[in-house]
Amino acid sequence: MGRAPGLSVRFKLTLSYAGFLMLAGGLLLAAVGAFLVREGWLQTNDEGAWRVTPGTDFVRGFAPVAAAVMVFLLVFGLVGGWILAGRMLAPLDRITHATRTAATGSLSHRIRLPGRQNEFAELADAFDTMLARVEAHVAEQQRFAANASHELRTPLAISKSLLDVAHTDPDRVTGELVERLRTVNTRAIDLTEALLLLSRAEGRAFAREHLDLSLLAEEATETLLPFAEQHGVTLETGGDVAPTTGSPALLLQLTTNLVHNAVVHNLPTGGRVWVRTHARSDAVMLTVENTGEHITPQLAATLTEPFRRGTDRVSAGHGGVGLGLAIASTITQAHDGRLTLTPRPAGGLRVTVELSPAHRLSSAYRKPHTSA
Secondary structure: OOOOOOOOHHHHHHHHHHHHHHHHHHHHHHHHHHHHHHHOOEEEOOOOOEEEOOOHHHHHHHHHHHHHHHHHHHHHHHHHHHHHHHHHHHHHHHHHHHHHHHHOOOOOOOOOOOOOOOHHHHHHHHHHHHHHHHHHHHHHHHHHHHHHHHHHHHHHHHHHHHHHHHHHOOOOOHHHHHHHHHHHHHHHHHHHHHHHHHHHHHHOOOOOEEEEHHHHHHHHHHHHHHHHHHOOEEEEEEEEOOEEEEOHHHHHHHHHHHHHHHHHOOOOOOEEEEEEEEEOOOOEEEEEEEOOOOOOHHHHOOOOOOOOOOHHHOOOOOOOOOOHHHHHHHHHHHOOOEEEEEEOOOOOEEEEEEEOEOOOOOOOEEEEEEEO
């Protein structure tokens, strides 16, 4: 932004320091003058004019010395104030340099201001923390853009290959080609819709309403019940009424993603999924737990990254687009909540979503419903 030119902070501090010294010197000289008057060194006659009493030599020598002292204080204040202000503002110069460096796109630079805690150190530490977060966010966005480009390019490349084959082989059966193109196109559409949903959640472009998280959990499990039966997975739902505020569509998408992920990444046979809601005074919780292969804590910590797949856990033909947990995590953050992934000791994963509670609707307990 454009600003009118003005005095530097260092020059202002210098003038302030010199002015303070001059004021202190003036007050000191005034006090000395008052003392001389009180002691009779300086008096006035009947006509109001000053007359000198014994001590004439001292009084006559006092005025030039006082003037010299004031000149010395002025010079000393200007020079000393300039040096002291420079030393005091040196950390601000480092912060300014770091800010300009970051403005050019170099987010890896840090101030790392030495010394003990003070106002400048707090500002420098806060700036370093902000730079670290911005750098991590930019790196995450770059990885996301690269992964999204790769994921979108794959179905387009497959479509091009299929069309090239059809062009060079006119006698090829068109029904098979159309079916394969339909499958590839569906995947591209699903990926695009997932990216749009992710962008919408990140932008928090939604209205908040009062809702019951347990009802959304029941709706998601009922919708995915045929899908779970097809994979031989048993769904079990239950828990407390969980009143909260948020977007019903986004929170339903979150719940659906978690349940779908739990069904897909499960045991080949005899898998189980538990969906529970809990209400506390400080939070409402949605827990989706499933059986499956053993997962390391290191792998679990990365599963919310976009396009991150635990390849060993993916059932054939149902790998998804790699955005299910990423979308769930983003929706949770958009609702100022917290999503945690914890490996189960017996295998599988436990996903917990914590959201802020709304006014209590009812404390009725929903009896568990088991479906195979």
